[in-house]
Amino acid sequence: MHLLATQPGEIDDGATAVDLEQSPGEIVVLTAADSEIAGLAAAHARHRSEDDSFPTLRLANVMQLRHNLSVDLYTDAVISQAKLVIIRLLGGRSYWEYGVEQITTLCQRHNIALAWLPGDDQPDAELTAQATLPGEAVHRLWQFCVHGGPGNFRSLLAYAASLCGHDAAWHEPSPLLRAGLYWPNSTINTVADLPWDDNRPAAALVFYRALVQSANTDVIDTLIEALEGVNFNVLPLYVTSLKDPVAAATVRAMIAQKTPSVILNGTGFALSNPGATRSDTPFDDADCPILQTIFSGGDYQSWVKGTRGLSARDIAMNVALPEVDGRVLTRAVSFKDQNHRDQAVEADIITYRPVPDRIQFVADLAANWTRLRNT
Structure with a gap:
């Protein structure tokens, strides 16, 4: 052995x-x-x-x-x-x-x-x-x-x-909504709480609730900053899944309140089935470009050193299936990476590592699609 x-x-x-x-x-x-x-x-x-x-x-x-x-x-x-x-x-x-x-x-x-x-x-x-x-x-x-x-x-x-017998104060589990608003280092309850400039176009950013649950939001925070840098108001929305009826209804309602000029979607798969009639999505009422943004499940070093690009799983989940819903592919903006070795718990801390130049590319692409839409 x-x-x-x-x-x-x-x-x-x-x-x-x-x-x-x-x-x-x-x-x-x-x-x-x-x-x-x-x-x-x-x-x-x-x-x-x-x-x-x-x-x-x-x-x-x-x-x-x-x-x-x-x-x-x-x-x-x-x-x-x-x-x-x-x-x-x-x-x-x-x-x-x-x-x-x-x-x-x-x-x-x-x-x-x-x-x-x-x-x-x-x-x-x-x-x-x-x-x-x-x-x-x-x-x-x-x-x-x-x-x-x-x-x-x-x-x-x-x-x-x-x-274990240690005196420590704790609270009962606090439920997290199946879908809702997110903002870095802030609690946002309604769209009116977002720090928006009404003279700017809006960009919705949709991503999995798991990132909020794990406090693994560096890539989301970086995307928000980049989108604001190209003159967008950002509508960040977390969801369990777009297939979840409650989450889908919440996204549809939020988009109706602040109609975006472009939507960046970071969830995988598709709502429609390949070869079948297209299914309705929570994004349809916005009538705007939907850009598929990839948070890769692969590790950063393998991607940098490799020559094959994204894994077969990433391509299926984040490229091939989203195209069935009519989303426009952008590129991978983050990868899983060892952040550090936490000596206190003796474990490697794996997080999504934002790649700044790729995030900036996606932000610029969103701005270009918005200009084209308004031309």
Whole structure:
């Protein structure tokens, strides 16, 4: 059996056994979402800055522990010495049968508090039944993750600390709308709250709610700045999905209030089916160009050094299918990248890295389409 030590910034596919080489922590959180790891690491840093006795935290991507030997190593080295273990698993117990079995058995044997949480917003009774914590506590932890965002991540860790016997103030999970307005470092409740100049044309910017949930909004903030720099009022809208009826209705209503001259869409897939009659979209009433903006799921270094361009997955999700809805392709403006190694939680922080010159290209393109539309 070959055993590899992971390197900073490396996400292994689970085909080879790896040792994450983490030291024990009082609270351990495993998740498949890099965005949750980044959000929880930031929340932990704030707690530790205010209280240096706040429990230690270890974060890891469960995808790195798909090999059975990797599970054994991590369980023996880290989980066996934790006070609380929280694992968010997408796909249910069957997706990670060995990990669920081994970790549950160990936590039961050593009286370690354990919460198994679904990886999405759908209940999974079979998975959560493996927890050693009471059902109310498991549900609360799950809701913190479902709604996400900096406030919920802070409360999740504060609540987790309280379960470990540490006195920490926390609030109940705060719901995040299925679609809504966003503005950097501000709370925006209505379109009237946006800092707009009525003499400027409007550009709507639509993107996934997951970026707000994880506080991974650098690429959105940079796009807003670039669009303002080419004389746009910006209407930033986050959505769960354009296929979600509530989210779609919200986008349609917001666009009706402030009709944009151009729409930049950062969500993938299409509402229409290839070869079928085109379906209505929330953008139709605007009657303006819709530019498809790509937040690539690939990593930045591979893209820079490679010669193949975007991955097949990126092309399918962000190029081929959006064209079915009639969107105009722009280019990739961000890539996943290792932001830094967080020594406090012993995890690599993966975020979307904005590429400034590509963002400026898209902003200029939006301005050109607006001028052409008004000619």
